[in-house]
Amino acid sequence: MAYVVTQPCDGCKYTDCVTACPCECFREGDRMLYIDPVECIDCDACVHECPVEAIFPEWSVPAEWESYIALNAEMAAKLPAITEKKPPLTGE
Ligand code: SF4
Numbered sequence: 643m644a645y646v647v648t649q650p651c652d653g654c655k656y657t658d659c660v661t662a663c664p665c666e667c668f669r670e671g672d673r674m675l676y677i678d679p680v681e682c683i684d685c686d687a688c689v690h691e692c693p694v695e696a697i698f699p700e701w702s703v704p705a706e707w708e709s710y711i712a713l714n715a716e717m718a719a720k721l722p723a724i725t726e727k728k729p730p731l732t733g734e
Pocket residue numbers: 647650651652654655656657658659660674675691692693694695696697
């Protein structure tokens with residue numbers, strides 16, 4: 643099991659979440675971040691740092707965002723890690 647970044651993250655990228663993670667789980671996409679499910683230890687720390695409540699435990703992801711569980715795993719496998727808070731990116 644792991645934690646999952648979902649739709650509200652799209653376009654945010656304030657990245658408050660990454661500094662809370664003790665395991666460097668976050669990966670940086672063009673428009674949002676993803677969590678590597680292999681690295682995540684389910685510590686819950688990142689959830690409280692996200693201002694838009696985009697992060698859920700895999701077992702309580704809202705039904706409309708269930709596809710993000712597979713998407714996080716797929717994207718995390720090919721994107722670089724992000725461990726420092728950054729200015730927002732637009733993906734443009
Ligand atoms: S703080 Fe939330 S919305 Fe912002 S990058 Fe992290 S998960 Fe995405």
